[in-house]
Amino acid sequence: MMRPTAATEDDSQETTMAGPVQNQPPVHQPIGVGVGVVPQDQHVVGQQGVGQQGVGEMGGHQVEGGQAQPRATSSLKTVWMDVKHFFTSLLGSRVSTPSPLAVTNGPQATDNALHELTRSKPSEPLIYLALAEWIGHNPFPQDASRDGLRQEVQAQFGDKLDDMSDMQLFRLYRTLQNNPSLVQDLGQNGSAYVMSKVDDMNDPGAMGIMQACGKVNDMGGVVTELAAMVKDRLEGRGYETPHINGTGPTPFMDRFTENAVMNSGDLVAALRDTVLQNEAEKSRVIVGSLEVAGLRDEQSGIQRSHGRPRDATTALEDPFFDDPYKGTGIDGEKMIDFFGKHFDVCSSPEFWSHFGAKTNQDNFGSAMALACLSKIAGNGEVTPQDLEDLRKALSPPDDNVKPLAQLPVNLIGTASDERMKMLSQLVFDRYFAMGSPFELNLEPQFAETGMVRDTFADPTKTGQERFDALTTAFTQMQGRQRFPMASLTDPLRGIAG
Structure with missing residues (x-):
């Protein structure tokens, strides 16, 4: 697939994918995954002078408009990729990145995280586990500004993202788009959710609580930085990346943050407990449904292997x-x-x-x-x-x-x-x-x-x-x-x- 040319080149090359894109006003949207949004009612300065240095009308006042820049991304290309993604998934073609045979070091943990984020049916618990394993296998300097974490994420994921196909990169973005709690809620509000589980900060276990906050923050930092990198690469290839809005914590995340406090920041133990609780809840629902339907023999209960x-x-x-x-x-x-x-x-x-x-x-x-x-x-x-x-x-x-x-x-x-x-x-x-x-x-x-x-x-x-x-x-x-x-x-x- 031909990649789109740089912003200074002719956008007509995109006709091979989704038709020409002509006479579009310059739209500068610093919107991406996990970052701020330009208000939807904000208009481009100098609409009447598109592509020209001059004066335009805005709100009854004359304002100067600088030289407009060609559009850097294409919404039509993004729509076309969405269509391709649908039919690729429908026909069962493999898009996900390969899974490592085991996770025993940093590069394997990176490959595992990318695999879980590019699966056709991503699992929230497995994504959380992949992030926790990544933190465990990729030590980074702990600093207040999180620069050490960001640099480690860029070092471990950078080349791998560059080598991904457009479809794989798009699948990763779609996973983040369809699971907004990973970015907005885990990335920005994870520690707040942990703190909301605490009844008394003077509790003797406060140190464990702070450890839980730090670990959950690390998970959020990884996925937030990774999402920003995905956004940059997709836009660099000519695709738009609409902003992802948070939805509040999922039931899994709500239970996970509570268990992170109970396990003093041990993320793997917290995930284990959360998965076991969810499975027990599913079992109760299934058994209850069978009882209502009259399909469960209460006398015999669970049958042992003969x-x-x-x-x-x-x-x-x-x-x-x-x-x-x-x-x-x-x-x-x-x-x-x-x-x-x-x-x-x-x-x-x-x-x-x-x-x-x-x-x-x-x-x-x-x-x-x-x-x-x-x-x-x-x-x-x-x-x-x-x-x-x-x-x-x-x-x-x-x-x-x-x-x-x-x-x-x-x-x-x-x-x-x-x-x-x-x-x-x-x-x-x-x-x-x-x-x-x-x-x-x-x-x-x-x-x-x-x-x-x-x-x-x-x-x-x-x-x-x-x-x-x-x-x-x-x-x-x-x-x-x-x-x-x-x-x-x-x-x-x-x-x-």
Whole structure:
């Protein structure tokens, strides 16, 4: 697609898209995303002298009019892009920017934010999460004027926006236009919404409240600066960007800001709580509707899987329990094999609801995750079910840890070296990295601790080498410890009944 020429060139080139634009008065509208608006009744000075240096009439008075400038943007081009966007969406052509395989650094967090903002059906919770992850992975100087934040946004997003197609850039703008609370309300009033949740500023938790204000302000600062950059680039390509008016906080944002206060500025925890509350509310609505329609059997309630008790009985009969130990500790290889064979019942909510399982989230969860990787490596491919199983293994229920969302679909396909590297990284980050959510008892004095962490710090290591390092570290660590076997058998007996 030919890009529009600069303002000094002939606008007739736009006829290839939407017909000629001729004899238009100069319209200078400093209106964009998240910035001020020229009042609608403000007219251009010297309407009778368009394109000429001279005198014009305005309100009964003579006023001088300077040399008019050619129109910099085209409303017809914008309308034409709107039509193209409609039919592209209708026909299912991909517009969104690619999703990163994982979010473990700043550039990946930037790619993830752009992906969420250019999806055909953007999700408000996922956009908020992408912004929170961007802040976590892109440190910037904290200063009162927010210059550090603005410069970091420009550095991380600038080249990526320049490389986007007109349609992708337009999709991003449309997301902001259709979700005005992201720009006007989160960007300009986010901290005010946080403060509105506070009953007493003299409360001992005031420091946490201020942290929440700062974090929400950071999220707003990112999206506001990004929106201004999108506006500049679209107008530079010859499109108009009508002003976006705020609508007040959405129910999600209202609940999120309240949870940001409750979690002292921990944005990820606040988002987790908000999503869980929304899902619980949806469930109540669905159940209520079923009851009204007479479609829910109150006596039977929620139906349990018919196979689960039988699966638990089968697991209890596994040979692993005949000799689960190796030397002084647990036989790690047998443990991985056990959780692979009985994955469904051991990953069930009923299993994790038991105290014994909860106290071994690191041991049991990592064994399940390694069983998933072993299955993938053996089959030579990653299926959608493999991804869902791995997500479960990486997310043992915990009130203080955000469960992983659906893993990127880019991971589905042949179990290539690159995919195995990314899948192994997910397991490492969840169980083996220092300070990870379910950190295994990898004590510094033991060789496997340094070995596995050095392997993942070396970008030249292959996916197989990473997987082998995880398995070796796990089995050697388990070989030096014993957990009460009742921690595993009691949850299974509870399910078997």
